[in-house]
Amino acid sequence: MLRKMLVVAALLSVAAVSSPASACSAPACAAVSFVPQSVETADEIPVVPENGATLAIERWSGAVRSSTVRATIVRDGASTEVELTADGPVVHLDGALEGDVWTVRETHACTDSLQSQEGTTTVRIGPPADAPTTLGTLHADAPVRREVTVADASGPCSSTIDSIAVDLHVTLDEHTDAWGALLRYETLVDGEVFLHGTSTLGGSVPAVVFVACEAPTPGQLVSDLEEGTHVVQRRAFLPGSDEPIASDEIEIELDCGDVEEPDEEVPPASPVVSVCSVSSPGARASSGAFALLAAAMIALGVRRRRA
Known part of the structure; x- marks a missing residue:
């Protein structure tokens, strides 16, 4: 239950992450x-x-x-x-x-x-629509070696880390499409919520699942997911409901040694995507990143203690 509450808190706090040079603190009122x-x-x-x-x-x-x-x-x-x-x-x-x-x-x-x-x-x-019972079909892009943006508690709100990453996309079921604007999403990896792959946006927006190919710096909050084959799934929730609407499960392979780096420079990919229409970008970004840091640090700590 605690882990679920923390993940929900992280979902609510997924905002555009501020630049590494800015301090990570929440505004007084947002x-x-x-x-x-x-x-x-x-x-x-x-x-x-x-x-x-x-x-x-x-x-x-x-x-x-x-x-x-x-x-x-x-x-x-x-x-x-x-x-x-x-x-x-x-x-x-x-x-x-x-x-x-x-x-x-x-x-x-x-x-x-x-x-x-x-x-x-x-x-x-x-118009009224039948309530969805299944999310749709999950697809995975080919793994790519690239920099991924992660939360960083060492001073900046975020920094990048060399990773092998896969983007996940959902083709919504026809009965789910009418409800797409209302859905909140989470990503499961091997049956566990992957905190860094959360998104509150629609199924057409990819989630990112990745494995770090280098040791994180002391402040970087990176999942302890290891290289190898993993089973992934996307789930969604309607406002006010705890009942998940799930996609199918598929397997992905994450191996830092087997995938060549792209020929062209790829900008760092952020695994967190904002749904916000921001009237004061600095305040909203700072607040979202601060809450994400707090939720991520606690969630990762709980996971390690359980292990």
């Missing part, structure tokens, strides 16, 4: 983000089924002194303002109908700051 999170520059907004109109809410700051959730509903050309109630980590869009456009805003103040922050997202309500 805005929330939602799953799904709309992006202002995108041409399309996320679509959620009418019978699944529930958003996950991710908090980056510490203790919240006050919080309100409001929504603007556009229906048949008319606009209505309503107040919503956050049920822990989820917000239910009660009364949502197909064709609606909901813009949801969460505003809060923090106990240790005079600041207030607002997070917002916009979703379109699609």
Whole structure:
């Protein structure tokens, strides 16, 4: 149970990692983000089924002194303002109908700051859809020898390490596709959650599973996964649900000695991917990386003690 809680904490904290030169510390008060999170520059907004109109809410700051959730509903050309109630980590869009456009805003103040922050997202309500029972088909790219970005507790929030890495992709099952915007993902390697391969984005975004080909520096938080053949799987969760929706299992081979380095220079791959639309990039990146460091250090410690 403890490990699952830590992994969930890491999933909630997966934000764009700040540059190695920046200090890794959380801001006094940061805005929330939602799953799904709309992006202002995108041409399309996320679509959620009418019978699944529930958003996950991710908090980056510490203790919240006050919080309100409001929504603007556009229906048949008319606009209505309503107040919503956050049920822990989820917000239910009660009364949502197909064709609606909901813009949801969460505003809060923090106990240790005079600041207030607002997070917002916009979703379109699609037709009702059958609840998914299987995630889809898992595919693995060929292993590549490359630098992978990992969390680093020695001062910077992140640094790179020479690794053999495989990108995993999911082709969503047709019954799952309508729910894709709502899904949170995790990666299993040999039946255990691979902390560094987590992602809160959709199945089209690859997860990264890797083995370090060099000894990590004292501050680098790197999985103790060893070279060899491993069984991998992707699982996803809908907001407010603990029931996993799983892909099939496949085998991958990770061997630092058997794969040639690419001819062209490949930029360092980050195994953590952000779903955030960031209004203050420095604050959000710093907060996410700080939380990831904490969760990763504890989770890796628990694993080693058990071993």
